[in-house]
Amino acid sequence: YSHLKMDLSDSENLLDAESNVYPNVEMLDYEKEIFLDVIHTDGLVVAARGLNCNVIVQNLMKVYLDPGNLVIIINASNYEEQYFVNFLNSEHTHLAASTAPERETNYLKGGIHFVSTRILIVDLLKERIPISYITGIIVLHAHNVIESCQEAFALRLYRQKNKTGFIKAFSNNVESFTFGYGNLENVMKSLFLKELQIWPRFHISVTNCLKQFESTIIELHIPMTEKMIRLQTCLLDLMNFTCREFKSKEKNIELYEITVENCLIKQFQKILQTQLECRWHQLKSTTKQLLQDLQVLRSLMVDMMYTDAVSFYSKMRRYRTAEYARKNLSWILLESAELMFDLTKQRVYNENQEFDPEFCPKWKYLLEILRVEIPAHINEHQSDSKSSSQKILILCNNQRTCAQIQNFLKLGPEKYLFENALKEEIDLSKISKKFSNFEVKSVDCKMASSSQISTEETSCFKKPSKANEANETHTIESSKVSRGNALLKSLCTDKAKTSEAETEIAPQEDDLNKVLENEEEDLNKSCYLLTFTQEFCRSKNDDKMESSSARLFEDFDEMENMDLTCVTEDKPMICIFSSKSVDGNMDLNKLLFQMRPHYIIMYETNISVIRQIEIYEARLARPASERTKLFFLIHNGTVEEQSYLTNLRREKKAFDFIIETKKNMVIPEYQDGKSEGNYLLQKKNSKSPQKNTRKAGGQEEQEKQEVQPKIIVDMREFRSDLPGLIHMRGIHIEPVTIVVGDYILTPEICVERKSVSDLIGSLNSGRLYNQCVQMSRYYAKPMLLIEFDQNGPFNLQGHHLISNDKAGIGTMQKLQLLTLHFPKLRIIWSPGPYATAQLFEELKHDKEQPDPKQASVLGTDADTVDIEYATDNFNSGIYDFLMKLPGINSKNIGRVMNRGGSLIELVKMTKSELVEILGNQKDAEMFWDIVHLIHKPVDNENKSNSAINRKLRMKGRLG
Numbered sequence: 001y002s003h004l005k006m007d008l009s010d011s012e013n014l015l016d017a018e019s020n021v022y023p024n025v026e027m028l029d030y031e032k033e034i035f036l037d038v039i040h041t042d043g044l045v046v047a048a049r050g051l052n053c054n055v056i057v058q059n060l061m062k063v064y065l066d067p068g069n070l071v072i073i074i075n076a077s078n079y080e081e082q083y084f085v086n087f088l089n090s091e092h093t094h095l096a097a098s099t100a101p102e103r104e105t106n107y108l109k110g111g112i113h114f115v116s117t118r119i120l121i122v123d124l125l126k127e128r129i130p131i132s133y134i135t136g137i138i139v140l141h142a143h144n145v146i147e148s149c150q151e152a153f154a155l156r157l158y159r160q161k162n163k164t165g166f167i168k169a170f171s172n173n174v175e176s177f178t179f180g181y182g183n184l185e186n187v188m189k190s191l192f193l194k195e196l197q198i199w200p201r202f203h204i205s206v207t208n209c210l211k212q213f214e215s216t217i218i219e220l221h222i223p224m225t226e227k228m229i230r231l232q233t234c235l236l237d238l239m240n241f242t243c244r245e246f247k248s249k250e251k252n253i254e255l256y257e258i259t260v261e262n263c264l265i266k267q268f269q270k271i272l273q274t275q276l277e278c279r280w281h282q283l284k285s286t287t288k289q290l291l292q293d294l295q296v297l298r299s300l301m302v303d304m305m306y307t308d309a310v311s312f313y314s315k316m317r318r319y320r321t322a323e324y325a326r327k328n329l330s331w332i333l334l335e336s337a338e339l340m341f342d343l344t345k346q347r348v349y350n351e352n353q354e355f356d357p358e359f360c361p362k363w364k365y366l367l368e369i370l371r372v373e374i375p376a377h378i379n380e381h382q383s384d385s386k387s388s389s390q391k392i393l394i395l396c397n398n399q400r401t402c403a404q405i406q407n408f409l410k411l412g413p414e415k416y417l418f419e420n421a422l423k424e425e426i427d428l429s430k431i432s433k434k435f436s437n438f439e440v441k442s443v444d445c446k447m448a449s450s451s452q453i454s455t456e457e458t459s460c461f462k463k464p465s466k467a468n469e470a471n472e473t474h475t476i477e478s479s480k481v482s483r484g485n486a487l488l489k490s491l492c493t494d495k496a497k498t499s500e501a502e503t504e505i506a507p508q509e510d511d512l513n514k515v516l517e518n519e520e521e522d523l524n525k526s527c528y529l530l531t532f533t534q535e536f537c538r539s540k541n542d543d544k545m546e547s548s549s550a551r552l553f554e555d556f557d558e559m560e561n562m563d564l565t566c567v568t569e570d571k572p573m574i575c576i577f578s579s580k581s582v583d584g585n586m587d588l589n590k591l592l593f594q595m596r597p598h599y600i601i602m603y604e605t606n607i608s609v610i611r612q613i614e615i616y617e618a619r620l621a622r623p624a625s626e627r628t629k630l631f632f633l634i635h636n637g638t639v640e641e642q643s644y645l646t647n648l649r650r651e652k653k654a655f656d657f658i659i660e661t662k663k664n665m666v667i668p669e670y671q672d673g674k675s676e677g678n679y680l681l682q683k684k685n686s687k688s689p690q691k692n693t694r695k696a697g698g699q700e701e702q703e704k705q706e707v708q709p710k711i712i713v714d715m716r717e718f719r720s721d722l723p724g725l726i727h728m729r730g731i732h733i734e735p736v737t738i739v740v741g742d743y744i745l746t747p748e749i750c751v752e753r754k755s756v757s758d759l760i761g762s763l764n765s766g767r768l769y770n771q772c773v774q775m776s777r778y779y780a781k782p783m784l785l786i787e788f789d790q791n792g793p794f795n796l797q798g799h800h801l802i803s804n805d806k807a808g809i810g811t812m813q814k815l816q817l818l819t820l821h822f823p824k825l826r827i828i829w830s831p832g833p834y835a836t837a838q839l840f841e842e843l844k845h846d847k848e849q850p851d852p853k854q855a856s857v858l859g860t861d862a863d864t865v866d867i868e869y870a871t872d873n874f875n876s877g878i879y880d881f882l883m884k885l886p887g888i889n890s891k892n893i894g895r896v897m898n899r900g901g902s903l904i905e906l907v908k909m910t911k912s913e914l915v916e917i918l919g920n921q922k923d924a925e926m927f928w929d930i931v932h933l934i935h936k937p938v939d940n941e942n943k944s945n946s947a948i949n950r951k952l953r954m955k956g957r958l959g
Contacts, residue, residue, distance in 0.1 A: 026619060027055055027056070027059065028209050028210075028618055028619060029205065029208075029209045030199070030203065030209045031055055031056055033205055034047075034053070034056050034197065035059060035060065037197055038056065038060060039060070039063065042166050042167050042168055042193055043169075043193055043194070043195030043196060043197050044142055044169045044170075044187070044188055044191060044193050044195070044197065045168075045171070045197045046171050046172075046174055046177065046196070046198050046199065047170075047199040047200075048172070048174065048199065048200050048201045048206075048611070048651065048655070049173070049174075049607055049611070049651065050172075050201075050608040050610065050611025050612050050614075050615070051172070051199060051201065051206065051611060051615070052172060052586075052612070052615075053170040053172065054083075054586060054589070056170070057140070057170060058084055058087050058088070060168070061073075061084060061112050061138075062088065064112065064136070065088060065090055065092050065111060065112055066092065066110065066111070067092055067109060067110035067111055068110060069110055069111070069135040070110050070111070070113070070134050070135050071112050071113065071135050071136055071137070071138065072113050072115055072120065072134060072136075072137045072138070073112065073113065073137075073138050073140070074115060074116075074117050074120060074138070074140070074151060074154060075117065075140045075141050075142070075145070075151055076114060076140045076141075079586065080140065081095060081114040083586055084112075085114070088112065090111070090112075091111075092109070092111030092112060093111060093112045093113075093114075094111060094113045094114070095114050096113070096114060098877075100123070100126075100128060103115075103119070103123060104123075104129070107123075107129045107130065108130070117150040117151050117153075117154050118718045118719060120154045121150060121153055121154050121157065121718055121723075121724075121735075122715065122718060122735045124157040125157065125733055125734070125735050131157070131158060131161040131162050134158060134165050135165055135166070136166035136168065137154075137155065137158060137165070137166075137167050138168050138169075138170075139151060139155075139167065139168070139169040139170070140169075141170075141171060141173075142169035142170060142171040142191060143171040143176035143177060143187065145187055145190050145191055146186065146190060147189070147190050148721040148724060148790075148833060148834070149190075149721060149724070151190075152190040152191075152724065153723070153724030153727060155190070155191060155192055156724075156728070157727075159674075159678075160673075163673070167191060167192055167193060167672075169191050169193060174200075174651060174654045174655055174658065175267065175650060175651065175654045177657075177658055178657050178658070179270075184658055184661050184662075184665075185661075185665060188667070188671070189671060189680070192671065192673040192678070192680075193672065194667050194669075194671050194672050196662050196665075198655065198659055198662065200651075200652070200655040201611065202652070210614045210615065210618050212618075213618040213620075213621060213622070214617070214627075215600075215614075215617050215627050215628050215630045216624075216628075216630065218373075218629070218630070218631050218632065219632045219634065220365050220631060220632065220633050220634070221634060221635075221636035222361050222365055222633060222634065222636070223361065223635070223636065224361055224635050224638060225347075225358055225361060227343050227346055227347050228304065228347075228361070230339070231304050231340060231343050231344065232301070232304065232638060232639060234337070234339050234340040234343070235300060235301045235304065236260060236639070237334075237336040238297055238331045238336050238337060238340070239260045239263050239294065239297045239298070239301075241330075241334065241336075242290055242293050242294050242331055243259060243260055243263070243294070245290055245330065246290045246291065246294075249284060249286060249287050249290070250284075250287055258271075258272070258275075258294075261642065261646055263297070263298050264639050264642060264643040264646065265646050265650070266647075268294075268295075268298060269295065272291060280791075289327075289328065289330065290330060293330055296319070297331070301639055303315060305635065305638070305639065306400075306401050306604065307400070307401075307404065308357070308359075308360055308417060308420065309344075309347040309358050309359075309360075309417070310348060310417050310420045311420060311424065312344060312347070313344050313345060313347065313348045313426065314424035314425075314426060316340075316344045319332065348421075350432060352430070353430055354430040354431060355418075355421065355426075355427075355428050355430060355431045355432060355435060356431075356434060356435070357417050357421075359413050361635070362603065362633050362635075363408055363413055365633060366394075366601065366603065366633065367409075369601060369631050370409075370552075370574070374390065374392065374599055377599075377629065378390055381625075389573075390572045390573075390598045390599065391573050391575070391595055391597045391598050391599075392572070392574045392597060392598070392599045392600075392601065393575050393577060393591075393595060393597035393599070393601070394574065394575065394576045394577070394601045394603055395577055395579060395588075395600065395601065395602050395604070395606070395609055396576065396577070396579070397578065397604040397606055398578055398580045399525060399526050399580065401578070402525070402526060402528065402576050402577070402578040403525065403528075405576050405603065406528040406576050409530060409553040409574070409576075410530065410553055410555070414434060418435055526577065526580070526587070527575065527577050527578070527591075528575070528576040529573060529575055529576075530553045530555060530573075530574040531553065531554060531572060531573055531574065532552065532553060532574075533552055533553060553574065573595075575597070577591060579609050588609060588612055589612060592612070592613070592616045593616070597628060598628060598629070599628065599629050599630075599631070600613060600628055600629070600631070601630075601631045601633065602630065603633055604633075605632075605634055605640060605641075605643070607644070607647055607648065607651070613628070616628075680728070707849065708730070708731075708732050709730070709731045709844050710731065710732045710733075710734055710849045710850065711726060711731055711732070711733060711743055711744065711745055711840060711844070712734045712736050712738065712743065712744035712850050712852055712855050713726075713733050713735055713736070713742070713743055714736070714737065714738050714741070714742045714743070715735055715736070715737045716742075716880065717742050720753075720833070721833045722833045722836055722837065725833050725834055725836075725837040726837045726840055726841075728837070729837050729838070731840070731841060731844070734850075734852050736852045736855060736856050737856065738855050738856055738858070738859075739774070739856075739858065739859030740771075740774045740775055740779070740855075740859040741774075741779070743840070744850040744855045745843050745847070746781075746847040746848055746849070746850055747848055747851065747854075748779060748780040748781045749779065749781045749783060749843060750775045750778070750779035750781070750782050751783045751784075751785050751828070751840075752768075752771050752772075752775060752782075752783070752784050752785065753836075754784065754785065754786055755788075755789075756786070756788060756789070759786055759811070760811055763811060763814045763815070763818075768784075768818070769818070772822050772825055774859055775825075776822055776824055776825065778858045780824070781824070782824055782825050782826070783827070783828055784827045784828065785830060785836065786828065786829055786830065787830045787832065787833065787836055788829075788830065788832060790832035790833060790834065815827070878903075879893065879897065882896060882897065885927060885930065886926040886929075886930045887914075887918060887922075887923040887924060887927030887930070888918070888923070888927060889923070891919070892918045892919055892920070895918070895919065896917060896918070899917055911924055911925065911928050914927055
């Protein structure tokens with residue numbers, strides 16, 4: 001490991017680390033300040049939403065990108081890992097390898113390593129990674145780190161043997177530090193950090209940096225329709241009633257956060273979870289139903305604001321059923337609810353009960369911006385270069401709104417609403433004159449799958465002449481619905497291609513069925529590319545439009561290569577993007593710099609997106625005339641505006657809270673773990689009896705006490721918090737892949753750990769019976785640990801809205817049968833992982849230590865491949881997947897992984913070939929049947945005679 005030692009002579013210029021930054025990533029002034037503070041001091045950086053630390057982190061990686069350093073990145077998402085690897089583009093960056101030998105080899109190469117926390121913990125415990133030579137660890141999303149989590153366990157293992165390496169943590173979620181008592185102090189304690197760096201949006205350095213490059217912002221305060229205003233009033237009344245009902249039924253719980261104002265924000269679900277998680281099992285069933293009602297009403301409020309009238313009416317119909325009314329007797333029968341249902345229908349049907357839905361108010365203003373405002377601004381600046389190749393970016397908060405805007409622009413509002421009504425199976429027996437161009441050729445208008453649409457061809461949709469066809473933009477002539485064309489492959493997944501029709505034909509039944517099948521796929525796409533048609537080019541010179549439903553936009557088919565920088569100058573581009581994608585912040589940042597939009601339309605409010613646009617402009621540092629023009633669409637005086645202001649207020653309040661906490665926080669000098677005294681790093685001695693001085697002055701007992709207690713833990717158990725909590729009590733953890741049990745405490749004590757949900761599933765499938773058979777065969781004291789949720793109820797009810805008492809009784813009956821047939825089995829009831837760790841320590845008191853080699857061999861056949869060898873040399877994910885398949889168990893998993901080749905080859909094998917590999921006729925038939933036969937789900941009520949009951953009765957007859 002000598003080459004991993006950092007040469008201090010080469011690093012004495014760390015103060016000038018900014019010079020090592022990539023030249024193509026310019027940091028802003030406040031980012032440089034954060035960067036230098038992080039370089040010089042270990043600490044936790046808490047920044048506001050939108051002020052992402054990605055640039056700081058990637059430049060920090062560049063500083064340590066050297067084979068002489070070994071830096072570990074933990075808690076990063078898969079998208080972030082790929083993003084940073086592509087950015088660094090170096091042979092010294094490593095993603096986690098599949099097998100242990102490969103990872104061990106990569107660690108010795110140094111550089112930057114992206115490792116999942118579970119793999120890092122196992123590698124640290126098995127000493128596959130040279131801990132003393134680790135340069136440091138960078139923790140992302142640090143607000144998720146708590147004492148019992150895996151990240152804290154990994155940092156504790158690292159700091160125990162490495163007192164010189166750094167720990168640097170980053171977070172963009174300030175509100176998470178305000179939940180619970182002393183959460184900020186606990187997070188910093190778990191991270192072994194003493195310094196806290198707070199960077200809100202109102203920080204003077206951030207304000208001065210961004211203010212000088214502000215974009216031109218045009219706020220459009222859009223009034224809602226009269227029916228939408230009345231709908232909003234009804235929903236607010238219902239939410240207010242539900243909040244009052246909840247507080248009246250739970251007077252013993254302080255619920256200051258449950259207000260109508262907080263119900264409107266996205267974090268409402270997390271607020272509820274934080275306040276009620278520890279007392280959820282104490283709430284009445286009616287109270288739980290009221291909480292569910294609040295979530296339903298909030299969802300309806302959001303849909304009313306952003307979805308079209310047809311979609312909202314379709315959703316409201318689901319709540320006006322007798323079945324839902326029987327389950328919900330709170331708000332559904334109120335006068336405001338009845339008025340809300342009537343208003344929803346009035347938005348779709350006129351006074352004559354004809355289909356005549358009102359348009360979304362934002363549609364009109366969006367179309368006006370695209371047809372009037374932007375062309376007018378382009379005409380004013382025609383002398384500017386590249387004025388003809390304008391790029392317009394429309395930003396939404398979710399994929400559903402993104403798809404809605406794309407369909408509205410391509411099809412026009414009338415055709416889009418009409419097709420949406422067919423899809424939602426809404427009655428179209430009467431249609432207003434506005435929709436007279438669309439004809440329903442079906443007897444049953446409610447069956448969308450058997451409906452057909454035909455449109456009257458107008459002059460504005462005529463195909464251009466063949467002479468100009470090669471150089472001119474084609475208009476869309478087919479009335480077939482093609483959604484999701486020309487998507488950005490780097491930002492989305494698939495691209496649906498459709499062919500243009502030569503003539504205007506009514507779509508057949510198969511065509512419309514394809515539309516319905518592809519509708520759900522569109523909702524998962526986060527980006528669409530459109531461009532202007534020839535009709536738009538002709539119409540923008542006219543004062544009036546021939547038809548409001550004329551298609552002025554079409555798919556940008558030239559962008560299949562996904563190179564946004566190669567847009568033809570004679571063809572403007574419109575990009576509709578959803579910030580709620582795989583990683584919206586990083587996606588948006590990438591899109592902004594790749595696309596360089598001239599105009600941005602904020603269709604929905606989003607604090608993080610607005611700040612990212614500010615940073616984008618500040619990073620380009622362009623003169624005012626060349627900056628992006630931003631249009632901000634918002635419903636004035638509505639819940640949309642109130643929700644935006646509430647989010648700003650809550651964020652400012654959270655920053656004020658942690659600033660005040662930092663001022664009063666007392667941090668011990670030893671908290672960073674680099675010096676002695678940190679109790680988290682001290683190895684606690686297990687309880688021992690009083691010394692007997694009559695036996696060699698107590699020296700014999702003292703020698704025994706010096707042996708550190710050890711527990712063997714199955715590899716798969718490192719997904720839980722228990723191994724980390726056991727290690728906190730001074731017990732050494734030995735990770736081993738074992739077949740029998742999950743935890744081996746002593747040569748006699750074997751423990752099988754089950755959560756409540758896992759216990760019920762194991763009892764129903766019969767898996768627990770087989771596990772008890774194996775434990776009783778190889779260990780004198782088999783134990784079944786039933787571990788409950790730390791914040792949940794200490795009984796066998798599920799985490800459902802209304803608990804199922806019959807399920808709990810059935811589970812207890814099966815446990816009774818289990819204890820009758822396994823007299824040696826002991827059951828441990830634990831309220832949570834903390835109590836379990838304490839119980840394990842007491843069970844191990846003054847007991848002999850287990851042997852890892854013997855534990856790994858028990859339960860395996862002599863002719864099978866060593867299971868430890870299999871898990872070390874094969875992909876652990878494949879191992880876990882195979883173990884879940886019927887017919888593959890701990891006895892034959894080694895042979896399958898060694899001789900199976902691949903999953904495709906395994907599936908193609910015959911029964912005789914499977915028997916040869918699996919070594920058992922029954923196992924081979926089970927695996928072959930599950931792959932080649934069609935299986936139907938079994939009714940839960942007919943499942944009372946489960947596998948475990950059948951096996952227990954069979955054992956009783958044989959015994």
